[in-house]
Amino acid sequence: MKITLIRTGADTGRESLVTCEAGAFMERIKTETQGKYVSGLRTMLAYGFGTDHGSYTHIDRLPRVCPGVEWGRTREGERKLKHYNGLVMLEVQRLSGFSEVELVKRQAALLPQTCAAFAGSSGRSVKIWVNFALPDGSLPQGPEEVSLFHAHAYRMAVQCYQPILPFPILLKEPLPADSFRMTQDSAPYYNPSSVPFCLEQPLSMPAEQTFGEHKLAERNPLLRLQPGYESSQTFTLLFETALGRALDELENWRRGDELYPLLVHLGEPCFRAGIPEEEAVRQVLVHFYRQADEQTVRATLHNIYRECKGFGKKSILTPEQSTCLKLEEFMERRYEIRYNELMGDLEYRQRDSIHFYFRPMDQRARSSVALDALQEGIRVWDRDVARYLTSNRIPLYNPVEEYLCDTGRWDGKDRIRALADLVPCDNPHWREFFYRWFLNMVAHWRGSDKLHANSTSPLLIGAQGYRKSTFCRILLPPELRFGYTDSLDFNSKRDAEMYLGRFLLVNIDEFDQISVNQQGFLKHLLQKPVANLRKPYGSSIREVRRYASFIGTSNHKDLLTDTSGSRRFVCVEVTAPIRTDVTINYRQLYAQAMHDIVKGERYWFNDEDEAILKETNREFEQLSPLEQQFHCCFRLPGEGEEGEYLSPMQILEVLHARNREIKLSGSHVSTFGRILKKNGAQSKRTNKGVVYRVVRV
Template sequence: MNVFATLKTVFFGSKFLSSPVPIDGTPRRDLVSALNGLMPLCRTIPGVRLALDIREGQVVLALNWTPRTDGNASTGSYHYIVSDEEGVREMADSQVLFTENGKDNLPGSMDGPRKHPTVSTEKTEKDSAHLKKGVQKKAEPTSPEDTGKKAKSHTLMQEVTAFLTSRYRFRFNVLTEETEVASVENNIPDTHLRYTKVDERWMNSLSLEAIETGIDCWDRDIQRFVRSRRISEYHPFTAYFEQLPEWDGTDRVSALARRVSDDPVWVNGFHRWMLGLSAQWMQLNPDNNRANSVAPLLVSSRQGLGKSTFCRLLMPDTLKSYYTESYDLSSPAFAEAKLAAYGLINLDEFDKLGASKMPLLKNLMQASALNIRKAYKHSASSLPRIASFIGTSNREDLLVDRTGSRRFLCVSLKHAIDCTTSVEHKQLYAQLKTELLSGERSWFNKEEEQTIQQHNALFYKHVPEEEVFRLCFRFATEEDNPQEVLSLSATQLFERMKAAHPSIMRGMTAYSLSRILPQLGERVHTTKGNVYRVVEC
């Protein structure tokens, strides 16, 4: 390899000679690029030192190194001079100077006369010195002092790591994105330790304990470990299911449902819903695009029957912090974020939710994949859904959209719920886990959804348009005489209803009626538009 030829190509082959000198004295961009090109070359030469001296009208580049063939030989100093007048030229042999006592010598004395005057501006001289110093610093080998600092830093981190892991256990909660800590106690397995969030007080306590044991560390040394990827990740729900015992074969899910009601539709539907809840907690087949899209609704006009208490009873002790009754649908982004942060969301007093919120709620209930941007991050992340929904209501006429009623499994309470008998959560969820792993379905099929819709007929909210319609008409059946069956549009129905009951129909419109009719009966599409087959009462 011809070092000098390469040196000329990399540095003096750049275009910086042909471009004008910046008037502010700053280095040219292509000069910096040329210096970057020298770095791979310098790494191949033992003991290399490179100096760059820039003066008005000329540039001197000095490259010093120890020859490979003779490590004891004097260090050679080879120089190139660049000027606007003479271009690039290598100094004559008589001008080559050799280092004395390991010190570099540039061509000519720094204090002696020069062919070109020194730079007239102070800034250019400073830039030259800074550039020269930076190049030399990169090329210099690691000093013993630097090596000692690295060794000390390595030893310190080993001491900090050994101290923390001997006294504490750490885990990174992927739901809260926070590190949790537990004190190691004798005769207590790690699975039974009580963890808490590492807040500022905990961080300061860990730093003080480390210093008191003789470790010469700073707060940042403790934080570096606690907030690193060395802390293993922990998912509260999957970890809970991994630690469950074997199921003993007793059906606890149906027994839990019967605390509320013996209605077969409720008991079977609650069991299916619990399978969906457990599948999401286990993160079982997260790519199948099926969410637990049904919500049980506990309905009673009487207070104090234990509706909300029963909802809370479903959560195991270690997962109670992932239950919430606070769900604000006025903020869609925050509402969606809670689907990835909580295990169970109670829509308490469901009957107070406005009809305008229902479309958003149903979309959220069906969402399986979430695209959420957290407050302190610049981009959105795809997060798995964890949460299922349950709700309570003090009114029985709570469902407005009949076509969407399949999303709610309503049950009317006839007595107080038994909330005093403890729930064997481990066996309850061990049963659900066993059933899921055995291939049991975790979602409602079409037949089950149709059964829910029929079951929910008692919970529909009857609007005035519907009441007047039923006073005037009923939907035709196959048994009706074809001559009595009328095919009328929504507007025609509205006009006949208004003629029959003008005072009751005051304030109603054909549009409001048209939104109710598809929920009451079948709409038939004809060449003349959509009509409804009805019989006058």
């Protein structure tokens, strides 16, 4: 069994892969390298910045270890899945030290399915490798089969190991590519002949089970506030409430008056609320630092605390305050909720359970939350839960910005143009135009240009079965593929404009099906930087940020019917099936786009590009019967040739003489003038209107 060590250069961002046997890795972690980077990390975590702050200078010296899969390289140098090892990694974190680490290792070794158990790089965690296999002893091979198998195996491992471990297992989304930092453990547990758990190959992802966790409610009101609430903030809130009551009792007391009467009325509420005596003294000295004598304050509060009985037995909070704080603590403890700005929906998942994916907070979920709160003794109504969910307590979440900011450093390899090369074509400008369009798409996701839209769209034209639509779909990474659609309805203009702020990439499939009457609205959508809409049940029209970029496919060449030109499309004829079975490193693909945009690379099409587009798109323009008739009777003069100046009406009269079906209405005259201008006919304005220089055939 081979595992993979992944090292990423801090300066270059280049990734290197090294594989080694699992037994050799266990021997390697028994002794630390000469640089002692693991010890340095543990010292920093223990004495430097705590657990979540600061940075370690030599963190890039510690490679990431991937036990679940053996990685390899494709011919293009991309990472690919070479072999699945069937190892599921469980993590137990936040241990106090060496003794608890050893205890967890001993408990994990009790099960014969444990392949390895050793301390993590922090020195306060344990990594447990659990062996799994199919009933015949083999392992799944395809990426989809591996993902399904690994997800079910992780849930089985948690259910089997949690009862024997004295500390909770860290629950997170199981991925075959899960990794950890290089570590050091002088006595790791390793069993190369571990017995694998037998698991049938699943056909779908495990369903999210109903939340079934029951916790004993904390009786201490100081600990019932939201998780992460510092004790000083808790005491401050209680003290301010007690001070408010004391000031209500002393209606005429003002700052600068004698402090002793206020202390007498303040001491008992602080005692009843459960504020420690020393904390009450500190709060008084902070509030009245100019007139408070520390010895007098201490003596007064000490005597009051001695006289009173029932410390912390009476809440000084109003019923509304108490309910609000209990509800906030309950929501923070039981659920993780966010507002998805792109989707416009509330999303949630339950904490401390095998729920790894956010789901929409629909009415069924809201009712469940209210019932769970009532079961814990919190007297709330549905409107209280709804008020909390629509307040600023819920953090904002933008999946696009989060993904783009998490792509990491670009390794310098051009992946955008390599993605364009997957499309076989004869257009020499395709690579550069696709590169500009891709940068433009990412730039508008970031909101770099709010005055213009990504108004240029590639059009892939080729025979059926050339995988054009599949190529459009794989342009987005799996994490953002919810933002892809190919079902744009031009008949519903309001829904079409809402798509601008809801989707990231819109595929206009079968582009040639767009009628001539819909071309104007299509141009309006392509160039619209924002959408001004009134959302359902909304009372005002709001400006909705645009995210959508457009791409199109078609099986027919003559698909451009706009008489004003074709600069908004990058038409390319696909000459062979597109290669869509390649491995795409999406992180590095979008890291390159982010790098080039920040560097100042041009992501818009300039006048020179648009001139090339107009020229290369001519073969894809559809000639109307009127235009075909014109070319049969007239032509544009060559160099040095005089020709004659005729108005569109005069030219139409000549065409009408040859074909009586050609109409001479005003709309046909104006349309024909645009056709002459598109063909490059020289024009000038006279007292008869605009005339064009042509030669009769």
